[in-house]
Every structure is written in structure tokens, then in C-alpha cells.
Amino acid sequence: MVKQARAAVTRQALISAAAEVFGADGYAMATLPVISGRAGVSSGALHFHFPNKDALAAAVEDAAAESALALTEESALTAEGGRLPGLVAAVGRLMDAVTDDPVVRAGFRLGGDPSRKSEAKLHDWWYEWVRDALVQARADGELAEDVSAEDAAVVIVAATLGLETLGAVDRYWRSAERLVQLWSFALPRLSPAE
DSSP: OOHHHHHHHHHHHHHHHHHHHHHHHHHHHHHHHHHHHHHHHHHHHHHHHHHSHHHHHHHHHHHHHHHHHHHHHHHHHHSSHHHHHHHHHHHHHHHHHHHHOOOHHHHHHTTTTTTSSSOHHHHHHHHHHHHHHHHHHHHTSSOOHHHEEEHHHHHHHHHHHHHHHHHOOOGGGHHHHHHHHHHHHHHHHHSSSO
8 A cells, every 4th residue: 555655656656746847848848757867766667657748747647637637627516696706716727726736827828839649638638618508608598699619619719829829038928917908809899689
């Protein structure tokens, strides 16, 4: 039992260290020796848990998706006023996580990193989550009749991923002011006229 607990701690330390390195340097420039050094574990321990860099990157993406799902679901459930306010809250929480949580930030960066042959699982998940929220908003009568949930999801996902990417260079792109600009533009179009 002690070995299992130690292995879990080591695995988590490797994922956290990898997220920091992938988030800072990108997939191509990240090296396993730097990651194992940052985690404070041997190269052998790293290879025990992850056979290669791609497996480690996939674990970071999975951890990021798990965190992102938890925070968006919580935001959507606790927001008052319906599905659209829940979507607004979820986008805000996700942008905060991209700014503050190295694992979530690295997960999104890895998904869009051209040096890695990735399925962009986190980007795909985000699109599906937003689309599903908008489909529910439609079912609840919260989406304007002439707005396609699919089209609105494309715009919101493109905008949030754009803010995430631009925010890697200038954190202001992930700020509350930028999100207010996004929603000030989008919400009047999404909401029914009344």
C-alpha cells in the first residue's frame, strides 16, 4: 500500500512538472531530463510511469480535461439564471484556470501545438461542452430562435481558444475586461429578444 501511494505521488509530481515545462517551452522543446529534474525524480522513475514524452503529454492533457470538466460543470450548476449565465460563468472559470493552473494551461497548449501529432482532445471536449450547453439553452427557451447552437458554439469556442492563445503572450487577453467585451457582444445575439 505504501508503494502504491508513493507511486501515485511520483506520477502526480511528474504530471505537474511536465505541465510546467510543456506550458513554458512547448512540446518540441520540452525534454524528459528537465521534466524529471523539475519533479525531483530519477529518469528511471519517469520511464516507469511514462514510456515516452508523448505518453506524458497525453497524461497532462487528460489531467487538464478532468480539471476543466469539473470546474465548468460546477460553474454551470451553480450559476443563477439559466444555461446562458452558466456558460458565461464556465468560460470565466476556464479562463481563470488557464491563467492560474499550469496543468489546464498546458493541456490547452498541447492540444494546439503543431509540433505534436495530437488529437486536440481538450479542444474537442470544450467544443462539445459549449455546444451541449447551447443545445440545452435552446431546449429551455434561452437561445434566440434564429441562432444555431452549432454556429454559436463555433464562435464561442474560437473566441475562448483565441483568448487563451493570445493570453500566452499577454495575460490581458485572459482578463475579466476581455471576457466582458466578448459577452457584451455575444449575449445580445444569443438571448431571445424579450
